[in-house]
Amino acid sequence: MEPESPALPVPKIEVKNFSAFYGKTQALHNVDFTIYERKITAMIGPSGCGKSTFLRSLNRMNDFFLDFRVEGSATLDGEEIYGPAVNPVLIRQRVGMVFQKPNPFQKSIFENVAYGLRIQGVKSRSVLSDIVEKSLKAAALWDEVKDRLNGSAFSLSGGQQQRLCIARALAVEPEVILLDEPASALDPISTARIEELMQDLKDRYTIAIVTHNMQQAARVSDRTAFFLDGTLVEVNDTTKIFTNPEDPRTEDYITGRFG
Amino acid sequence: MAENVLPEKGLSLYRKVRNALLGGLTAVAFVLAVTPLLAIIYVAYDRGKAALSLSFLTTLPGGFPVGIEGGIANGIVGSLILILIASLLSVPVGVWAGLYLWDQSHTPLAKATRLLSDLLLGVPSVIWGVVGFYVFSTNTGYGFHWGFSGLAAGLTLGFIMIPIVTRVTEQALRDVPRSYIEGALALGASRFQVVRGLAIPAAITGIGTGILLGVLNVLGQTAPLIFTNYYNTGIPKNLVGSNGSVGDLAMQIFIYIHEPSKGLHVKAMAAALVLTMIVLLLDMGIRLLAWGSRKYAQRMG
Numbered sequence A: 001m002e003p004e005s006p007a008l009p010v011p012k013i014e015v016k017n018f019s020a021f022y023g024k025t026q027a028l029h030n031v032d033f034t035i036y037e038r039k040i041t042a043m044i045g046p047s048g049c050g051k052s053t054f055l056r057s058l059n060r061m062n063d064f065f066l067d068f069r070v071e072g073s074a075t076l077d078g079e080e081i082y083g084p085a086v087n088p089v090l091i092r093q094r095v096g097m098v099f100q101k102p103n104p105f106q107k108s109i110f111e112n113v114a115y116g117l118r119i120q121g122v123k124s125r126s127v128l129s130d131i132v133e134k135s136l137k138a139a140a141l142w143d144e145v146k147d148r149l150n151g152s153a154f155s156l157s158g159g160q161q162q163r164l165c166i167a168r169a170l171a172v173e174p175e176v177i178l179l180d181e182p183a184s185a186l187d188p189i190s191t192a193r194i195e196e197l198m199q200d201l202k203d204r205y206t207i208a209i210v211t212h213n214m215q216q217a218a219r220v221s222d223r224t225a226f227f228l229d230g231t232l233v234e235v236n237d238t239t240k241i242f243t244n245p246e247d248p249r250t251e252d253y254i255t256g257r258f259g
Numbered sequence B: 001m002a003e004n005v006l007p008e009k010g011l012s013l014y015r016k017v018r019n020a021l022l023g024g025l026t027a028v029a030f031v032l033a034v035t036p037l038l039a040i041i042y043v044a045y046d047r048g049k050a051a052l053s054l055s056f057l058t059t060l061p062g063g064f065p066v067g068i069e070g071g072i073a074n075g076i077v078g079s080l081i082l083i084l085i086a087s088l089l090s091v092p093v094g095v096w097a098g099l100y101l102w103d104q105s106h107t108p109l110a111k112a113t114r115l116l117s118d119l120l121l122g123v124p125s126v127i128w129g130v131v132g133f134y135v136f137s138t139n140t141g142y143g144f145h146w147g148f149s150g151l152a153a154g155l156t157l158g159f160i161m162i163p164i165v166t167r168v169t170e171q172a173l174r175d176v177p178r179s180y181i182e183g184a185l186a187l188g189a190s191r192f193q194v195v196r197g198l199a200i201p202a203a204i205t206g207i208g209t210g211i212l213l214g215v216l217n218v219l220g221q222t223a224p225l226i227f228t229n230y231y232n233t234g235i236p237k238n239l240v241g242s243n244g245s246v247g248d249l250a251m252q253i254f255i256y257i258h259e260p261s262k263g264l265h266v267k268a269m270a271a272a273l274v275l276t277m278i279v280l281l282l283d284m285g286i287r288l289l290a291w292g293s294r295k296y297a298q299r300m301g
């Protein structure tokens, strides 16, 4: 672990008394939680405990489920994410997301990364080229694809596709990146590359990652949150969570006693 | 080529018998599936070859009984006009309805639309024809008094096509993986941008197939034409009114075969071959278009 910076961490996303429902089922119960700027926050917990629901609530990806609704407060830089005047499209531009299964578009590698800019109306080829290159470099994929930018994204390996999806998310210059089990479909080497990449990105982005892999949470994150049955049991510095958790349920989970 | 790694003699008798049986069944199924197409082409060619020539495609029927001389230009032109009118109505309406059903799939209005659309799929074409007659053609009907005409028939056929296009468009969009759509939404794409830039290109082959199915259905219809258009041995100047009927290949075949004239039977089978070829060409054309637009969508935003 690198030494903590002495300056106080700045809250980026603050969630207070936050509940989420799919119709009558309540998936999150009164969660209080802060995600700090330029830190990696990991979310762990058994399957179905609400990690994805929580993550997807932060960029309003759950709006597409018709009967989904939330209660309580979630703010991005102090602004309500679910405020009545908020345009969810703008939230999603500021809070990017990478999914469990790599989901590149049926387009060229170049166009995959350029997509987010094109939909914002960027047409200039040179601007696009610059940003595509920058994003692919930031996602540690440039060297592998620079000679075949016009090739299909589907010709890449799974790990490369996932880095392409990260590059695609970076291209629209989000402030926060949400990753929902980004490495669970990848082999160990590709996983290691994604983890390295997260360390590189941390200087510039706020990162929240859901993972089933406790070692991964311990390796990559600064803070870790443990969810159980839709409640946030405990959130703390990662070292503290893994060495000296406050809640016995956290200890049970990380020592593999359930889940 | 991959070597057959399992030596045949290493297989148990049971597996040998099973492999042979399954292989045989597959071969039979294949033959059964292709035979009809080959049979159609062979019979139509064999019976109609005497009438086939380039001028058969480009001249109007003449002589007595009408059609014993000349060709089927009236039918080719008429069929194309009917396809065009039917498509102009049904493609925009059907694709839009399919998009709507996909996008709003769970709303009560969408459920009702889907149910009605599926019911329409089952309405026999003769009923479409009679209703088309009352609505579009006859003077004593409901509103439009277009007579037996290309417009009346084209619109009737268009209404037959709408539920086909709707159903297939919705299904094609449903086959686009949700994760794919979510990837774009997470980048800040609007619903419209997702639909236009990703969902439709990903579904375009399916949508094209739907349009093709509709067109082929229209090409083969005779019952609706009997009531709304009948037939024309020439090429009309108008598409409405007393001289507004168009020729039509299916009707032409139907009428020629009913005449007690060997010569017309030959012409009918030659026309059948032409119709089959048009169908195959349209099929290939649509596939090419779908392929091309997918390539285009891959490059563009």
Ligand SMILES: Nc1ncnc2c1ncn2[C@@H]1O[C@H](COP(=O)(O)OP(=O)(O)OP(=O)(O)O)[C@@H](O)[C@H]1O
Pocket: A022, A025, A027, A045, A046, A047, A048, A049, A050, A051, A052, A053, A054, A065
């Ligand atoms: N679209 C949905 N409609 C209804 N219920 C849902 C929906 N998505 C999730 N749920 C329910 O919400 C609860 C939390 O699900 P969620 O996907 O957030 O869990 P998770 O912690 O991400 O699980 P996993 O580790 O398996 O991904 C579960 O009980 C789940 O069944």
Ligand SMILES: [Mg+2]
Pocket: A051, A052, A053, A180
């Ligand atoms: Mg999940």
